[in-house]
Amino acid sequence: MLQTESPLVTVDWLYKHLEAENLVILDATIPKFVRTSIEDNLGYIPNSLFFDIKKKFSNISADFPNTIPTSKQFQSEARELGINSNSCIIVYDAHGIYSSPRAWWLFKYFGHTNIAVLDGGLPEWMSKKYATQKKYSSPQAKGDFIADIKEELFTNFSGVNRFSKIEDTLIFDARSFERFRGEVPEPRKGLRSGIIPNSVNLPYTKLLNGHTLKSEEELKSVFETFANNRERFVFSCGSGVTACNLALGASVVGYKNLVVYDGSWTEYGTLTPIPMETSNWNKDELMAYILLYAAHSDFKENNHERNVIISKVDMQTFQKVHDEFSQDNDFQSIQKILASIETHKYSSEKIDEILADIKGLFFADSDFDIKEHSMLLFLKRILK
Incomplete structure (x- = not known):
């Protein structure tokens, strides 16, 4: 009986043993981001059977793709492919090595160790100009494979x-x-x-x-x-x-x-929840960032608003925080502000002072418009 001695075999090794009585060859191709031999019908290694990872060897009712099937499902589908307990299984895919290791690992999980991945898969087989066939083969008889889960x-x-x-x-x-x-x-x-x-x-x-x-x-x-x-x-x-x-x-x-x-x-x-964005700001940097965020209620800060912010912090701090703010999206900005408020453990009175500074920023150009009013209400809600 044919026995694998390594988790990997060459196409030359497979070609030499094509006629082995207990050999089972499985094509475990799944789509990558390119066309596959299944779609192009480039051919299959002789005696290949299709190991359908997506529909038959995964739990299709699970919340996530490619989830391990039950022992009962795997055993039943393996038997339908004619796989026996003494089968020597060689698994390949049309990309070279992409999805075939998943089939190999599944068989190991369900207790079958006489299995190996074909190094280079179908591309390597064809590069040696070995013969292919245009259709999958059919199992000769139902197998007697017994699943024995290796939980680890x-x-x-x-x-x-x-x-x-x-x-x-x-x-x-x-x-x-x-x-x-x-x-x-x-x-x-x-x-x-x-x-x-x-x-x-x-x-x-x-x-x-x-x-x-x-x-x-x-x-x-x-x-x-x-x-x-x-x-x-x-x-x-x-x-x-x-x-x-x-x-x-x-x-x-x-x-x-x-x-x-x-x-x-x-x-x-x-x-898992999206982790809270953090930043190691001091209090001046936090103030500059909050005021910049507020100023961008209309997606830009004007010269009046810049001058107000610079009057609160030095130019070096303003420029540093401005550069960081320019790289952040809206979600990141909110997360950083909330995390820093928590870090500095600002009191309700201190937050009121910040909101007053934001309102002063909005009145810098003597035009407190609807967008600025909405931004003030929003910041008041999330900060308090």
Whole structure:
């Protein structure tokens, strides 16, 4: 019987063993942000069966995408693919290495260890000019696969919160640098940007050379940059797919005690409130910022208003705060103001003084208009 000895096999290895009696080849392709072989019908590796992560091997009634299915569901769907307890499973995808590690990790979670990811997937297979077929194959018979859950391989929201506070555990985030830093919005509509506390960024693409995984030596170097003798790695991403790519890379290197956060940022960002913006302002800087915010009730400050603000603080403070204010959106401004008011523990009397200064700012040009009146009422409501 064919047995895998590594979490990763080459296309040459697969080609050599295509006729093995217990071999099962699964195409676990899901759409990325490009067209896929499923859409283009470029072909499939001979004897491929479709491992449908989205519709059959996820809990489609869950609140978040790609959630682990129940043991009963996974076992039933695996049997429908003809998978037996002694099957040697090789999983690939049309992108190279993108979604195939998710299928690999799911099988490990449900107790099947005779499984490996095809290094380079379909692109690598085709680069060797190995034959393909135009349609998926059909299972020969129903399998006898039995699910045996290994709970330690996945964690959830409460688990990742606990791991983020444990010194010997390191959380890796497989999203791009830009998403990790909040420089671009999350692809999922309505999902806020942010990071899990105490996590580090390792985009899954950093483990690849083109569409194949980097060498074991290169992977070891990547992980050692962060590891610092940590005993456990937890992997997260956007929705739990590419986190498994990091788990694959770490497994190839030989790391143990690996955990994937199933909900990943989609769950974490949904279930945690947006953190309060903070700023280390002194009282003069806070005053300048509040007055600038008020002055922008009509989206700009005029010379009269500038002069009032500068009369309250020195020019250096004004310029410093003005530069910061110019970079903040409205939500950030409110959060910073409220946090600083709390930090300085202003009394009700002190807040009244601030509101009086704001009103004086508005009267600087002898024209207290409706926008300024609305802004004064708004600030009075949130500050008091």
